[in-house]
Amino acid sequence: MSKLTQHLQKTFEENTGVPRIYDGGHWYTGQTIMEDTAKICGYLSEARVAPGDRILLSYPNSYSFIITYLAILQYGATVAPINPNMPASELRAFVRRCQPKFGFVGAKHLEILQQEDFSDSLETLFLIDTATASLPTEQYVYDERSDHWEEHPLNPFATAVGNAEPPEEALAILLYTSGTTGNPKAVGLQHRHILATINNIIHSHQLSASDVAYCFLPLFHINAQVIAFLSTCLSGGRVVIAPKFSASKFWSTIEEQNITWVSAVPTIIAILLKATRPRVIPKQLRFIRSASAQLPMLTAKRFEQKLGIPVIESYGMTEAASQICINPLPPGKRVLGSVGLPVGLNLRIVDDQGHPLPANEVGEITIQGDNVIDAYVQADHQNDFQHGWFHTGDLGYQNEEGYVFIVGRKKEMINRGGEKVSPYEVEDTIRELPGVDQVAVIGMPDPLYGEKVCAYIVAEKSVETNGLSEKILEHCRQSLSSYKCPSLVHVVNDIPVGPTGKIQRHRLKQQELATSN
Known part of the structure; x- marks a missing residue:
């Protein structure tokens, strides 16, 4: 066994x-x-x-x-x-x-x-x-x-x-991750991969038998399976399951069930931030963990100021049985904007030739460790594995202290006349303006520069949309280098998201390309 x-x-x-x-x-x-x-x-x-x-x-x-x-x-x-x-x-x-x-x-x-x-x-x-x-x-x-x-x-x-x-080598879980192009990647996680990640999570989250986890993220995803459920079980704790996230029931459930920690995503943290502050913040709630997508710094800062609960940003992938990096829990040093430190695996930033880069230089994030697969179950995408390292497709850098910062997906970076633009940076700048509910930035074809920066905005319901695009463009011109500024800002009714609320830029781009043809 x-x-x-x-x-x-x-x-x-x-x-x-x-x-x-x-x-x-x-x-x-x-x-x-x-x-x-x-x-x-x-x-x-x-x-x-x-x-x-x-x-x-x-x-x-x-x-x-x-x-x-x-x-x-x-x-x-x-x-x-x-x-x-x-x-x-x-x-x-x-x-x-x-x-x-x-x-x-x-x-x-x-x-x-x-x-x-x-x-x-x-x-x-x-x-x-x-x-x-x-x-x-x-x-x-x-x-x-x-x-x-x-x-x-x-x-x-x-x-x-x-x-x-x-x-140990038996295939325990088979999951398919959707890439930006091509067929879904078949990720086969062995028993040993899952246990290695669980041990990393128990250590980094300081889990014990006194903990109670709140699991409302979809259990068909690796995050809920390994982070909230299996890790809590093996630490001797308890798990409270909900069919889905409910803003109206969130704080009452935290209080009634003595929830000590929550695994969430940036969309949910943003919803809780906008909701009315509860009369009493349950003292036993140690932290809220954020994963699955980039957490805007402004959202994290405002959430902690308003509610006094630490937001622990992390980074993971199905290919690593979930967790790769996480910020230390208090009183450890947390760095806003960073997904934290690698836990229980090796991580390095490399250039296009696979050579390691020094601190603060942007390159592709590569990982290896006991929780990381070394091949996909099916033949597609096997070039993601090179010389014992898994190439994540994420671009980022490490600072001198080892904290990891993600600037975007390799295939989502916008190439405007040779200048690389991170959609995350432009989105964070746009979120600084009040009235913006959702934002997605993508690159669209441009005859002169190859690609142009385009922003898609969902406004808050109470906001007047007339003039909003010009206001956003002016804010970007004052806050960003000229090549990073959007050429166009579209106010739309919705932006494609996945089951966990993660913005799907590739779907948005496909929709826009189909509409423009």
């Missing part, structure tokens, strides 16, 4: 009667978690799941997701989590790409999967309504002879028989 599954089993065995997971108004103890996990392992065994088989997991944030996820890891199969609201076309493409043999799904995805011919991959689908049940309620098996999905009764007494104990 891998050390990851050993530690998970041990932490629940040692606290059988202790509440560990909260969902839907109910606390689940270590004993209940072990029993429910064992039942799902029994279903997997009876379905003849083999070690390493890929299993689709399409559940919303819920206790059901947690125990199914744990069972798949313990059984030695590979969990492939997806957005339970993934539209039909994306779901079909995912199944053809991933080739899962089994799946845990809701009614919506069950109907889609049964309508398509996936006979070369899918064999069994388990159905659940997570609103009314914790365990699967129905099982459908594909019959090759009749070319039809047949309902089979679930054995309530099913037990796992002879399932292999996963080795």
Whole structure:
């Protein structure tokens, strides 16, 4: 058995009667978690799941997701989590790409999967309504002879028989990250990768059995899986699950459930900043962690001034099983604008030829460590791995103290007549103006300079948009070098974002290019 599954089993065995997971108004103890996990392992065994088989997991944030996820890891199969609201076309493409043999799904995805011919991959689908049940309620098996999905009764007494104990190198999680171009990258995380990151997180977050994490980010993403859930479990703490972020329920949940730390994203921090300050700030809340996208310095500064809660900016990637860098917790030195110090891995900044750069020089961020994969599962993008280092595609620099600063994605940097422009810098400048709710800066084709800087703005609802573009342009002219100033400022109704609120500049650019053609 891998050390990851050993530690998970041990932490629940040692606290059988202790509440560990909260969902839907109910606390689940270590004993209940072990029993429910064992039942799902029994279903997997009876379905003849083999070690390493890929299993689709399409559940919303819920206790059901947690125990199914744990069972798949313990059984030695590979969990492939997806957005339970993934539209039909994306779901079909995912199944053809991933080739899962089994799946845990809701009614919506069950109907889609049964309508398509996936006979070369899918064999069994388990159905659940997570609103009314914790365990699967129905099982459908594909019959090759009749070319039809047949309902089979679930054995309530099913037990796992002879399932292999996963080795350290067993593939635990398969996730697909969307790049700015080309097919999604297939990231296969082994048990050892995940445990290495968990240990880094427990150390850097100073987690203990007294901690309570608030998990509202989508569990089909690596952040919620490893940062909020698995790391808290292995430290002996408790996890409060919410189906999604709710600004109206945030502070009451923090107080009622004695939440000690929160894993969030910049969008959520911005929403909390704009909301009415709660009458009482719960004293047990140690910090709010920010990841998944660049946190504007102004947002972080105003948030701490208004609420008095430390915002800990960090940096991670799926290829590193989540965390790469994080700022030290108080009383350690935090640097605004920096994603912090590398934790538990090696990081260096290199030029286009792969040569290390000195402090304060911008280059590509490369990493290597026990939590970092050394190849993608599928052949695409393998040139991201060179001479033992993973090339992240992020551009940044380290200062003399080792703090890392990110200036943009390699493919998102704007090349205006040979001058490189970071969209992050321009966006931060625009955010200084009141009335700007969202901003995205991209490079668009220009016949003279190759690319021009274009800004897209979503204004706050109460703001008069007439004259806003000129006001932004004037502010940029006074604050930025001329080549960094936007040529155009568009006020729009919305900007494409991902499930965690991260601005998707590549989608915005695709939309604008399609419109202009």
